[in-house]
Amino acid sequence: MSKALVRDVAAQERPQLRAFVADEETRAVIGQVAGDLMITGAAIHNGTVRDAIEALGRQRSPRILIVDISASELPLSDIDELAEVCEPGVSVIAIGERNDVGLFRELVHHGITDYLVKPVTATLLQRALVQAVEGTAPHQRQSGRLGxxxxxxxxxxxxxxxxxxxxxxxxxxxxxxxxxxxxxxxxxxxxxxxxxxxxxxxxxxxxxxxxxxxxxxxxxxxxxxxxxxxxxxxxxxxxxxxxxxxxxxxxxxxxxxxxxxxxxxxxxxxxxxxxxxxxxxxxxxxxxxxxxxxxxxxxxxxxxxxxxxxxxxxxxxxxxxxxxxxxxxxxxxxxxxxxxxxxxxxxxxxxxxxxxxxxxxxxxxxxxxxxxxxxxxxxxxxxxxxxxxxxxxxxxxxxxxxx
Ligand SMILES: Nc1ncnc2c1ncn2[C@@H]1O[C@H](COP(=O)(O)OP(=O)(O)O)[C@@H](O)[C@H]1O
Ligand SMILES: [Mg+2]
Missing domain, CATH: 3.40.50.300 (P-loop containing nucleotide triphosphate hydrolases)
Known part of the structure; x- marks a missing residue:
């Protein structure tokens, strides 16, 4: 068994994917893509990055986390708070409404793996998820933190x-x-x-x-x-x-x-x-x-x-x-x-x-x-x-x- 596979077996108790997204349309796209990629046990919640912070302060973190920051007044400080509660080794994909390169750069700087702008298409999301799983995302930092x-x-x-x-x-x-x-x-x-x-x-x-x-x-x-x-x-x-x-x-x-x-x-x-x-x-x-x-x-x-x-x-x-x-x-x-x-x-x-x-x-x-x-x-x-x-x-x- 390869070392990577051994690690995967050890990580089984962690959910693969959790999403906290406020609109129905994006949640449906995530559900569809998770199904296409055969990601088992994906949990897609109606919520925002604040709900993710609340939930992950109490529960184990998924391998991949999708958070909606469209309603965030201070997205960067929310992402910092999220990083504080996340277990090491989580890839975070943020979804928002602002198509803003400056914000994207800052988010990446604060440990985000990818940032997608609404409306999120299945193709874009699928690519982001595959890159996060394979560790080939352009900004693969896995929440940027170690214990x-x-x-x-x-x-x-x-x-x-x-x-x-x-x-x-x-x-x-x-x-x-x-x-x-x-x-x-x-x-x-x-x-x-x-x-x-x-x-x-x-x-x-x-x-x-x-x-x-x-x-x-x-x-x-x-x-x-x-x-x-x-x-x-x-x-x-x-x-x-x-x-x-x-x-x-x-x-x-x-x-x-x-x-x-x-x-x-x-x-x-x-x-x-x-x-x-x-x-x-x-x-x-x-x-x-x-x-x-x-x-x-x-x-x-x-x-x-x-x-x-x-x-x-x-x-x-x-x-x-x-x-x-x-x-x-x-x-x-x-x-x-x-x-x-x-x-x-x-x-x-x-x-x-x-x-x-x-x-x-x-x-x-x-x-x-x-x-x-x-x-x-x-x-x-x-x-x-x-x-x-x-x-x-x-x-x-x-x-x-x-x-
Ligand atoms: N504040 C304290 N008041 C009373 N006894 C203490 C206190 N702190 C430690 N002890 C006692 O001192 C002993 C040694 O503690 P321990 O933590 O094993 O020390 P160390 O690891 O530094 O050798 C223990 O038996 C413990 O019960
Ligand atoms: Mg001792």
Whole structure:
């Protein structure tokens, strides 16, 4: 079986085609062309790009999405919002009423595969669909986006990095309904699966040791499902053996995960191995967890500096956890911030009463209530960038008001 075919089998649960179009005439043309091309399970809705954003924020994205932007006041910002909720690897065909080259260019720039002007003919639509399926569209960008890689690293052992990674992944998957994979890079001592009450399956080791091993189907068998939107990649390899993670294999694995998930959250072991370096180099975000100790301060500073050299584009969020555990022995926040040369983003208090029972019973701490849970959800909001979305919404209202 070819690799492409294997991928197709793995992608079967995703619908092939969905359309959100406001007029009957265009919907009829789409229905006819989908039938001619034998696209099974095409869903054609009476709606607009706004309805597509609403629906895809909750459901799996199709391979090809057709959206009607004729009624859009701000088509480009609608397309941006759509790209935000779409899974990676979706081809979007927009349909509108304006025959405007400038708009077409801008839409393509924002990740659209093709733009068709109403009235849409069967011939034009068929060509656009075939090109999107074959990946030969002139602007084949497949929504232009890959999933984001969020690395989580503890400046010291035991500071709560795994707890933060697990809760972050769970919060994004549950609170925002994004597809998230939580990847435990410590194949021997990792505790992500344990802390979510899941059994790791065999196969991850092979995938991180051998670059040739990875394809969609293989991955689907290695992923452990926690919920509809949260999946875990972990292992419990024997301790009398050495796992030799390969840089290229880890790079390829991350790339494959990015085409399937909105977010790849990686819980990194503390040793800076070649595999960990690969993750740090590919990461869009790094959540660096420390406590208020002297060693934590020193290593937070060193890791922040390392990131300047390794991956300047990576957004680093500094989280101090377990604040108040050793009151007298802790470094005051101001001094810690001067020491690391930047500010701390979030401080989570020590709360053994809520945190430990949650972990011991296989529940994410973010679901346990209390201040730590609230702050962990705030962390998820920061990583997802809800401030940006809120601003876009404000801009939309302001511009609408000016019309
Ligand atoms: N805010 C907190 N309050 C109390 N205990 C915590 C807190 N955060 C983490 N812990 C505890 O610390 C221990 C180590 O956490 P873990 O996430 O495994 O750390 P790391 O991955 O950095 O080694 C866990 O047993 C957990 O219950
Ligand atoms: Mg850990």
């Amino acid at each position: 984001r890689i969020v690395a989580v690293l503890g400046a010291r052992g035991g500071v709560g990095a795994t707890m933060v990674a697990t809760s972050l992944a769970w919060s994004i998957a549950t609170g925002r309904h994004r597809r998230v994979v939580l990847f435990d890079l410590d194949l021997q001592f990792g505790s992500v699966a344990l802390s979510l009450d899941l059994d790791p399956v065999n196969g991850l080791r092979d995938a991180v040791e051998n670059p040739g091993r990875i394809d969609g189907l293989y991955l689907d068998r290695t992923l452990v499902r926690h919920s509809e939107t949260l999946f875990v990649l972990g292992a419990e390899e024997p301790l009398d053996d050495v796992v030799r993670a390969d840089r290229d294999a880890v790079g390829l694995l991350l790339q494959e995960l990015q085409t399937k998930f909105h977010f790849v959250v990686v819980d990194l072991p503390r040793q800076v191995s070649v595999a960990a370096q690969q993750v740090l180099q590919s990461a869009t975000n790094l959540v660096l967890v420390s406590d208020f100790s002297l060693a934590g301060m020193r290593d937070t500073m060193r890791i922040v500096q390392l990131m300047h050299a390794l991956n300047v584009g990576c957004a680093v969020t500094v989280v101090v956890n377990k604040a108040g555990e050793y009151r007298a022995g802790e470094i005051p926040r101001g001094e810690f911030e001067r020491g690391i040369g930047r500010s701390i983003d979030l401080v989570l208090p020590f709360d053994a009463r809520r945190v430990c029972p949650a972990i011991n019973s296989g529940r994410p701490v973010a679901s346990a209530g209390g201040p730590v849970a609230d702050l962990l959800r705030e962390l998820a909001d920061r990583i997802c960038g809800n401030k940006v979305a809120a601003r876009a919404g404000l801009l939309r209202r302001l511009l609408a008001g000016l019309r």
